[in-house]
Amino acid sequence: MQGAATPMLEVKRLRKIYEDASRTVEAIRDVSFSVGQGELVCIVGPSGAGKTTLLKCVAGLLAPTSGGIILEGQPVAGPPPAMAVVFQEYGRSLFPWMSVHDNVALPLKQKKMSAERREELVRDALSSVDLAGVDGAYPWQLSGGMQQRVAIARAVAYEPHVLLMDEPFAAVDAQTRADLEDLIRVLWRRLRVTVLFVTHDIDESVYLGQRVLVMSHAPTIIMEDVAIDLPDERTQLETRSMMRFGELRKHIYSQIQLAKQGWRPPSE
């Protein structure tokens, strides 16, 4: 799957230092990787590993201190139109004063398109996340899992080339999380979109990803780029009980343990 000539997304020697009045924090020291067109790559690491910082830099929401992001050959200076982000705090990422339908439709109003096309996209997006009937409801009338689905529908309707997800299922119960993980894989296959998925859950990263990037503790670098050689058809029950799943998981887990202890790979 890594055959594409020009990668969809390139992160080159990304560095991010936070400065405020009292102290300086180097969140990301040196991160470089690339994501091919249509890949599903997971980023996993201990808490405090700057995963969210990394995602925000990729999304154009945060300016890096040095290094750069290249999306489809163009450098990223601000949020690009070909990208959509799904945040962790679903409760706060939806507009409470708008119905579900209007929430999904609003970003589309920024893109030039006819009203019919917009309605079509909204309808398709909502039905693709199994929320066809609730478009008149308000977000706070829905459960947590449904709210996150609305956020996903909003991202899907936007027709992005790259979908960024920042620990989207961390605040959701285990059963809902399993359903949402499967939903992401289905959407990914159907829409042929490139996905960058940040998570702290190792099992989730192995289950979802084709590759898993393991981050170190801050100042963050990539510890390893693990290829997930599990079959393409994955199910919660079968895939997670495979032996290969267990091996990959164990490997990544031990990497994370090393990261927590401050171990870093020898620099080149």
Added chain:
Amino acid sequence: MSAPATNVRARTSARTIVWLQGLAGLAGFAALLEIVPRSGLVSPYYLPPFSTIVVALFDEIHRPQFWTALGDTLEAWAIGLAISLVAGILVGIAIGSSHVLRTLTQSTIEFLRPIPSVALIPLAVLLFGSRIQSTLVLVVYASFWQVLIQVLYGVQDVDPVARETARSYGLGRWAQIRYVIWPTTLPYLMTGVRLAAAVALILAITSEVAIDTQGLGKEIADTESGGAVAAMYAYVIVAGVIGVIVNLAARALERRALAWHPSIRLDSAEAGA
């Protein structure tokens, strides 16, 4: 990112910067008040330069009638506020702890509350003339509702489980109020105090301007009609300063009360800025 510049910036704490910016704003405002009349944009008769106002303020401070007026305003404010606090708390707890009373009085409260205090001005004048009682009528009527509404919110917010527990332990009415209702109500009451204190000051001055009772408002009206414009502005500034002090003190009180009850966090939007 030059290192020395970063270090200097890091050393100046953020709070000092905020203070300095605020000070700059005030200084800028004073400068504006100085320049605009002098430049002729606005006639210096209507708006004397800031320096002239400051001089007038110093003159007034040395006159005993300044302090009498200030004292009269504060006296009316304090007495009115105290009466409305006591009344508001007593009535609020009495009504709030009984479901029957609450339902019965709800419509009456909703009807009486929006009636503007100023509607009572002619009645107060007839009954009490320009004496302090007129002011008290206005102040108490307006502030009482602020206190009452907040106390009612507070009593309603009492955890029913806590109340049941108290009752099952045989705590009488008084003990229930003291140990269960009062602590829950306290932060709401502090918000009520803040709102009531501000309203009380407004109505006290209103009474002085409209009814001519003794106080800062009367001085302002008198200096205006007497043509002592700079002195008028001096009194306006004093009134503003009093208002600021009352607001700050009330807000500090409210914050301290709320700090003891972190779980009972009032929505800042509802409490108002």
Added chain:
Amino acid sequence: MKSIVRPLRRVTVMLALPAALIATWWFTSAGSQNFYFPPLQTILDTFAKLWFSSQAIPNVLPSLARLSVGFLAAAFLGIAIGVPVGASRTLRNVLEPVLEFLRAVPPPVLVPVLILFTGIGNEMKALVIVSGCIWPVLLNTVAGVRSLDEVLEEVVRSYRITGFARLWHFVLPGASPQIFTGLRQSLSIGIILMVVSEMFAASDGIGFVLVQYQRTFAIPEMWSGIIVLGIIGIVLSLIFRAVEAWILGWYHGLRQSQRAS
């Protein structure tokens, strides 16, 4: 039959105490010789005579017109200035002490000041209302804009929603609960200023009429005027609540669902 009982009960409970109070007032004042407290019947007769005929239009309407103009202008200006100030931390820090001071000046104080500038005409009264009402709206708008949700702000940025769309779909709705708190305070200040400015210097208006009645000891007329002011206060409050419920319906629903959890 059953479907009528519940609302009927509610209406009865609602009217019980007010009806009892009015009845008490009626009966205790019935044979009243007290100059200042005439029988309620007299007051109501005077009320009907005066306010349903000659007095209402030339006095109530100008007062309400001035209040509306002043209040709406203050609301517009307060929000228009409050949004950019709330959005810029520097502006906020610089202006907040000045604004807090201006807001702390008790509004009735402005009446003599503005008489100096603009005499005693309509402009004075409308200006007085604007200059008193603007501060609560302004300061609450600043607070509301300042407390916009950061996650939502990042969502707005990530979807490249900028300019007017950002203002209309994000900033204003997000700050609207706090803005309405300011508007509520402004409304009560506006009513006070409307009355005081008319009592102080006017040729028409409810405040003016009330002072006239009081000065000429026309007591039942004065009481009727008090009732009119009371009714105006109640009606304005109801209108405000209706508008607020319409615009902030989502907010009330949200708060209810938060409290339930």
